[in-house]
Amino acid sequence: MLGDRMLPTNRFSTRPLYLQLRDALAERISHGEWKPGTAIPNESDLAREFGVSSGTMRKALDMMEGEHLLTRRQGRGTFVNDQSSDEMAMRFNNVRAKDGQRVSGRVRTVELTEGKANDRERDRLGLQVNDAVYRLRRVRLQGDRPFMTEETSYPTSLFPGLNDTKNPSHRITVLAQQYRLLLGKAEERISIGKANQTVATELGVPLDTPIIVLDRVVHDLDGRPVEWRTGYCNFTDQYYLADIG
Amino acid sequence: MLGDRMLPTNRFSTRPLYLQLRDALAERISHGEWKPGTAIPNESDLAREFGVSSGTMRKALDMMEGEHLLTRRQGRGTFVNDQSSDEMAMRFNNVRAKDGQRVSGRVRTVELTEGKANDRERDRLGLQVNDAVYRLRRVRLQGDRPFMTEETSYPTSLFPGLNDTKNPSHRITVLAQQYRLLLGKAEERISIGKANQTVATELGVPLDTPIIVLDRVVHDLDGRPVEWRTGYCNFTDQYYLADIG
DNA sequence: AAGTGGTCTAGACCACTCA
């Protein structure tokens, strides 16, 4: 029982305890109380601390493992995932080289600007009329060959001061960790298009070359849009791999 | 405890009980003992029948719900999913109309043939040199306009007599249910291509028109490939939506 | 009111890792 200690769970709420626990533990991660890569207390200690049974605590921890916040290893412990690791960064990247390997490659940042969100940005990012965004243009290269040029928009409210950063990461997982956001799901729309002048120049292909357009929105754990990216891909040596589960 | 009754779980196996239970219950579905759309016994009755605690039985049932085999509804019961329902059929279809709705549309079957699996079929379907496949060619239409032409291969060993069927379903979920297969995950490779003569004719577009190529393998619950489909899409009014979890 | 799944408890024992 909670007794009279002040803990972030509420016995009188109708929200299931294990969800309240998840929220409380997730907050410890996003607030930096539990740091990436470190171990957290074991299940029974946490259960005692929060005044719940270990089964209920386990349900919360298992859920968080499914949300890529934690990794549990039998005999070792429970660890906070480092979102800047390659493994976590690749979660949202479904572009593969012909050999099946995920493509990370080098990235060249072309431009960073700030402005009022336009119609499409407001739609995709769920913003209001006067909300502002940061816009980044980048080119991704495999070896020396550019295969994707992208335009990315971030709500300024979620990434304050991003424009003052020297080299803002091109990985949304890294940015999110720096700005203490926990990422959840994403969706990506894939269609076909033609290279306009800008895209053609940056990809080094003729004007009107057929290209793949990737339109991706990444959300945080609560479903709020965090990043909108439009990528223009010359998929001569790559393909997109969608897992259907 | 199991006592001396013969039940398909084994206390001496190292495989966790809840996984053995899942297998046993899945078998009841695939064998037709539990029919699509019907309710199965409640949790505590099942637990008693198998001689396990209700918590362990629950873990198996929850897992099967995650595998789209069952649907559980508080106050009502646990039901076997009907894989021929629209909802289940749409699981593997990520093609959307511009308005965001899933595209089902009409389907025209062009050709059904049988033959030895070629190199790519053996690769994608994990077949041996002398294994045979059924091949189906179809055209999918939205309204009166064809937007995808597809070539699909099925191992004959999994779909015996498919060539004698009058109108074999174009939905893998329906075929699987008819042939008592339980479906698991799928992966889809998306790339860009050009319409060859056949594709151009069937889609009603000029030769060499840029098209989206969808290369999909559907597996059963045990990970065995069940269907390989290559779709050639004229995505003027559609796009592909990938969920990233 | 009866029956269902959903949550929660308070343990026990096992499998695995590491000093």
Next chain:
DNA sequence: GAGTGGTCTAGACCACTTG
């Protein structure tokens, strides 16, 4: 051998649906 997560038990109580 001490400590961890993974499995399993045998219940209790709650929320929801239906006759």
